[in-house]
Amino acid sequence: MSARSFTRGKGFLAAAAIALAFTACKPSASEDAAAPMPETTVAAATSLRNVLPALIARYGVAGKISVTYGASGDLRKQVEGGAPIDLVLFASRKPVEALGEKGLTDGEAVRIATNRLVLIGPANAKPLTFKTLDTIPAGDHLAIGDPGAVPAGDYAKQALQKLGSWDALQDRIVFGGDVAGVLAYARRGEVAGAIVYKTETQGIADIVVLDEASDEYAPTAEVIGAATRGGTSLAGGKAFLVWLATPDAQKILADAGFGPR
Amino acid sequence: MNPQLFPIVLSFGVATAAMVMVTPIGTGIAWVQARVPHPLRRAVDVLVLLPIVLPPTVIGFLLVVLFGRQGIFGSQLEAILGVRLIFTPWAAVIASTVAALPVMVKAAQPAFEAIPRELEDVGRSLGLSPIAVFFRVSLPAARRGLLAGMVLAFARAMGEFGGTLMFAGNKPGQTNTMPLELFAAYQAGDDARAFLYVAILVGFAVLVAIAAGRLTPKEGT
Numbered sequence: 001m002s003a004r005s006f007t008r009g010k011g012f013l014a015a016a017a018i019a020l021a022f023t024a025c026k027p028s029a030s031e032d033a034a035a036p037m038p039e040t041t042v043a044a045a046t047s048l049r050n051v052l053p054a055l056i057a058r059y060g061v062a063g064k065i066s067v068t069y070g071a072s073g074d075l076r077k078q079v080e081g082g083a084p085i086d087l088v089l090f091a092s093r094k095p096v097e098a099l100g101e102k103g104l105t106d107g108e109a110v111r112i113a114t115n116r117l118v119l120i121g122p123a124n125a126k127p128l129t130f131k132t133l134d135t136i137p138a139g140d141h142l143a144i145g146d147p148g149a150v151p152a153g154d155y156a157k158q159a160l161q162k163l164g165s166w167d168a169l170q171d172r173i174v175f176g177g178d179v180a181g182v183l184a185y186a187r188r189g190e191v192a193g194a195i196v197y198k199t200e201t202q203g204i205a206d207i208v209v210l211d212e213a214s215d216e217y218a219p220t221a222e223v224i225g226a227a228t229r230g231g232t233s234l235a236g237g238k239a240f241l242v243w244l245a246t247p248d249a250q251k252i253l254a255d256a257g258f259g260p261r
Numbered sequence: 262m263n264p265q266l267f268p269i270v271l272s273f274g275v276a277t278a279a280m281v282m283v284t285p286i287g288t289g290i291a292w293v294q295a296r297v298p299h300p301l302r303r304a305v306d307v308l309v310l311l312p313i314v315l316p317p318t319v320i321g322f323l324l325v326v327l328f329g330r331q332g333i334f335g336s337q338l339e340a341i342l343g344v345r346l347i348f349t350p351w352a353a354v355i356a357s358t359v360a361a362l363p364v365m366v367k368a369a370q371p372a373f374e375a376i377p378r379e380l381e382d383v384g385r386s387l388g389l390s391p392i393a394v395f396f397r398v399s400l401p402a403a404r405r406g407l408l409a410g411m412v413l414a415f416a417r418a419m420g421e422f423g424g425t426l427m428f429a430g431n432k433p434g435q436t437n438t439m440p441l442e443l444f445a446a447y448q449a450g451d452d453a454r455a456f457l458y459v460a461i462l463v464g465f466a467v468l469v470a471i472a473a474g475r476l477t478p479k480e481g482t
Contacts, residue, residue, distance in 0.1 A: 076450065
């Protein structure tokens with residue numbers, strides 16, 4: 001009997017703790033509602049995670065900008081599902097156009113920057129180039145983003161198809177859920193090589209850049225932005241997008257390794 | 262094989278292999294916890310529960326750190342036996358086994374604890390060895406609980422996602438189980454393909470819930 005009442009006591013304590021947690025949340029929620037300037041929410045490709053904080057800090061306009069990162073395909077689905085987003089910055093034109101076709105974007109899609117594919121390997125990697133990828137031995141792997149969802153993976157697939165090695169490599173390719181996942185496989189030495197953006201490799205010690213993709217076979221990787229209607233601050237989204245094309249913003253993007261827009 | 266069919270076959274295969282691993286290990290742990298007084302009892306109870314309580318990403322991270330090619334055990338496996346686990350279906354089996362083990366133990370342990378000790382004492386007094394008592398008295402008496410545990414463990418193994426994604430990766434034709442394929446289809450915006458796996462997984466879960474409900478002893482009996 002005493003054991004039972006003890007369990008009940010615990011249950012009550014847990015319920016009290018949960019109730020307290022909710023009450024504690026309330027004041028901050030009402031503060032937000034009282035804020036004069038609505039927050040601008042940006043959905044950005046994972047490949048922008050290292051540069052966007054610097055861009056936002058430099059932008060420094062009244063009103064806050066918050067960012068959610070993910071694979072562009074993933075974010076596209078979230079916007080379609082009604083996520084309150086004011087601006088999308090994707091690593092490919094396709095998902096932006098898909099949103100445009102559904103009438104979810106407002107205004108033109110803008111090219112903000114370009115990017116380049118590189119072949120990387122773990123610090124101790126054997127020499128490898130885009131053209132010799134089919135020499136990766138059986139049982140070893142090449143990591144790329146899932147082409148269905150990750151633009152970097154889609155660009156990589158197009159390059160490999162043009163090089164004629166896509167079919168031969170099928171049994172040695174492993175997909176990452178976003179560029180960061182692909183990079184992680186290389187950093188941990190789990191793969192012989194990985195295809196990522198050049199901008200992913202800056203300041204990372206435990207990988208080597210084995211080869212840089214050439215325009216002969218690799219498509220131009222683009223960063224495309226468009227304002228979207230689903231959020232609370234369409235004007236804020238549009239203003240930030242316009243600013244991203246200014247020399248100030250372009251300088252920060254160039255310093256982070258992005259190509260001109 | 263048809264690329265849409267493969268994840269279905271793979272998922273059932275991985276879950277079956279995981280159940281084969283989990284059943285003896287889980288039954289053993291449950292029996293020791295229920296019947297053998299030992300100083301680490303509480304520690305084992307906590308340890309067994311961890312995979313249920315922890316985020317799957319923690320399990321995935323630990324599996325990669327331990328069994329990846331640079332991992333503590335993974336590097337040894339590759340150096341000594343030439344075996345690489347990461348990005349193989351076996352990695353998916355290991356992730357599923359870790360996830361399903363607590364389910365098996367948590368179903369089997371009460372089943373063993375519910376056996377009247379007199380029953381086992383009678384077996385011993387009739388001259389049965391402890392091993393014979395286990396196989397001829399305890400195991401048959403606990404069989405409903407054990408079967409329920411196996412069914413639930415199979416289902417949990419089938420639903421494994423986080424640890425599998427990190428440790429087995431998404432390698433088409435090798436490690437793309439239904440949950441992974443569903444996630445990839447969702448990311449790619451391919452709802453028709455996603456619904457196929459949703460329908461199969463939901464249908465299967467309903468069957469499991471019915472089976473487990475019938476196997477679990479009713480209260481008061």
